Amino acid sequence: MFSRFLHKYLALIVAVQLLIWLSTGLLLGQMHSAPTIEKRVENGVDLSENDEELMTIKQLLALSPNAISIELVNLLGKSVYRVMTEYSKHEQEKTYELYDAVTGEQFNLNEVDIRRLVTSKFQFTSPITNVSLVQPPFSELPKEKSPLWKVAVFDEFSTHIYLRASSGDIVAVLNENSEWTSLLMMLHFMDYQNAGSFNHWWIKLFALLTLVMSITGVTWLLQIMMTKPAVPGTQRTKKWLTVIDDKEAEHRIEGRVTDNLLSILQRNKISIESQCGGSGTCGRCRVVIKPTDPVLTADRYQLSKDQLKAGYRLACQRVVGQTSIVRVDTNTLLQTISAELVNNEFLTPFIKELKFKYHSPETFVFRPGCYFKFSISKGKTRGCPPDLPRRFRRFWPYSERSSFFHPSVTRYYSVANRCEGAGYLTFNIKMQPAPSSMLKPGIGSHVLGNLGIGSVLEIEGPYGGFSLPHDFHKKEFVLIGGGSGIAPLKSMIDELLFGLQVTQSVVLFYGARHPIDLANHNWFKDIETTLTNFSYCPVVSRASNIWFGATGHVQLPLRSFLEAHHAKDQCLFFLCGPSAMMKDVKDMLIDYSIDPNAITVEAFASSTTHQV
Structure with a gap:
């Protein structure tokens, strides 16, 4: 079902982000900031005691007709009008002009002015190494949109001071710890585009995804509750289920009323396919029950209208207690057969053809398109098959020459021949080399691909619904x-x-x-x-x-x-x-x-x- 598929992947995204929040929050809480440069105590300057005659506001407006606000300040020991010409609710987006309050001359701060300014405001124990005018954007100060003066100090923390070029205001005092803190803050607040605020689309998108995850989770929970028996104590109740195959043969199996229908069929060796692990996303575990049974969302998504009317439903979406008779499209029960390898050869640089001679005490029938289960025990196998033809060796990396240990695994492979009664099963198996020297090659393909002639395996099958239809007249x-x-x-x-x-x-x-x-x-x-x-x-x-x-x-x-x-x-x-x-x-x-x-x-x- 699509909602389940969506819920699983949204939960993964949310879980990753929660882990990032938790880890960055803990790191930020444990960090110790490097000491910043000590500021001087400012006694202030009384501009009213200035004996010089200052220009009037009217005169200043004639020089700066776009003035929004005017402030008289003491800058580098002289009276200065600081005029705001562009307003914004954020300080970093405002624009200023500086005018000598006596002469009316407009001026810009230069390197000498900046050195004097920072020296008057901070007590330095290390020399200033460089003063430069830098242009936006700034990775350390993403909010700033105007030019800044950058003052570098030669100390153990690589301190640098930023001042606003248009006004001389101190913007920030940063050091190497500040950069690390900024990175953690970016991850913590999902500010991946350095917007410098919480109001960005990453946060909004994550909130939306979390909401959708919650809705799909509630939907999934309701569906589970609807498919479970409502009467307390019925979880242990058992019942008999009649399974009818396409040859009208009946099979009686017993299970608890809360058992999943797909699971109980597979446990009793009823050949029914499922590729998604019972999540309702592959649509392969189709069975026929009463057409009046409720149609779930996964049924509607995976089955056609005609199939739903005929009573087709997904076995993975139902429990035994919901039905008594089930029809399955299979022509045989699952069997475990003993198979001896009689041929093992390369078809392409990575695909091998394995031919088995099977020994079955009963009549064994399989349909083209089906697949079989191979149970592989833990052990050690070669990284590169010893029978690799010379013409194919250039396609295999040298890292494959060694052997590797592997755990027990189960693998499924499609049969590549028809059932002609001669007792043979042929498989085309693609051997998957390791993508890097740090990873292992494909376990199943390498174990089977390295088998010697005469090796005997236990194979279970046939599985699968990918097969030819029974009625294909003139098709x-x-x-x-x-x-x-x-x-x-x-x-x-x-x-x-x-x-x-x-x-x-x-x-x-x-x-x-x-x-x-x-x-x-x-x-x-x-x-x-x-x-x-x-x-x-x-x-x-x-x-x-x-x-x-x-x-x-x-x-x-x-x-x-x-x-x-x-x-x-x-x-x-x-x-x-x-x-x-x-x-x-x-x-x-x-x-x-x-x-x-x-x-x-x-x-x-x-x-x-x-x-x-």
Whole structure:
């Protein structure tokens, strides 16, 4: 569900900012400021005792017609009119002019004046090293918009004094500790653009995100409360649930009324897919219950109107107590089989084909597009496979030559062949090298990729709903894949052309970075040469000098295909590859008025069938 997805990521953002607030607040509270330069005691000067005749206000206004306010001050031992010519509620944005109160001459403070001025106001124990006029913006004083005089003092704290150029007022006395404090203040108050105030859009945006997080959290809580039994004490009550598969076979399972429906099905080896961990965001755990059952937000977001009317709901959004009969789209229960590795070879620099011979005491059936679970025990494996062909060695970093220890993990991989009764399972597994010397390579892909011929594993499956429909009479098939996402598409092509021997058109668009990254390329080319109803369009984004095929992204030839095709409503589309690529392709298909029910997507994700 979108609100849950949004709530999780907003909570992460808010938590990070709260951690920044807490840490910077503690640091600011523990900091000790370096001592600043001591100020001299100002006795003041009585300007009324000045014997010189001062110019009148009328005369001054003739010299400064834009005057907003006039103040008589003593500056460097002489009488001076300080005239404000631009007003602002913030002192740093006001503009002043200085006039000799006796002669009426306008003047600006120079370097000598600034030295005399700071010497009269501070007691220095270290010499002044430099006096310079600097222009905005100032990283240390982001509020200041006018030129300032900067006085550098040669002391152990690198003290510097800022004075306003137009008036001679002291703006700030800063040192190296002040800069560190300013950084902490910027982080503490989210002043990332150095606005110098609390009134900026970062604070407003964070407040808005916090409000949205609260609303989505309350919404999520209400949904959970609505799906839980309201009667106290029912949490321990058990009931029997009838599960009917697509062969009308009934399976009776028992669970507590508060058990999640998806969890209880998977615990009882009912083959039902879920990629999002039960959060309602993948829409794969579809079951059929009574059409009159309430439709939740996640159901409405993931399922079509026709599916909702037919009684389809998401199993992860319901508990056992809400239903008694469930229909699932599966043709087999999950089985754990013993499989022996009979072939292990590289297809591309990083994709290996592993072929297993399985031994099952029962009739074992799987559908093309499904995936299997591999449970990998903790241990040690190589960072670089020993059978790496010489032609591929230049693609592997030298840091992969060593071995590494790994914990126990579970990984899922799509099957790349059809179920032909010969007892073989083939997988295309992408080995993921470490992104840096500080990180480990992909655990699952390296353990499996380094297996020797004759190794025996326990594999569980089949899982998955990414498969061919039961009724596809007179439909054409368009398959779009990217990278190692070609594996389930290869099994579908194998089933369509050699298992079912369909006569309608089958088209494959396959994208990769380089020509050498196209897995099973020769297999597809051979089929295209042999069968007239199969078309193969490989696309690479980084072509070599010897590549004569399509270049760019797979969306380009696909767009040309859609524009030229006059019966797009008779096509079924199957997509498998990186999430961003699949989203773009799906959006393109929707733009060409393709029925969403004719589009089946298997995108890479953290818990999908394509893992490392």
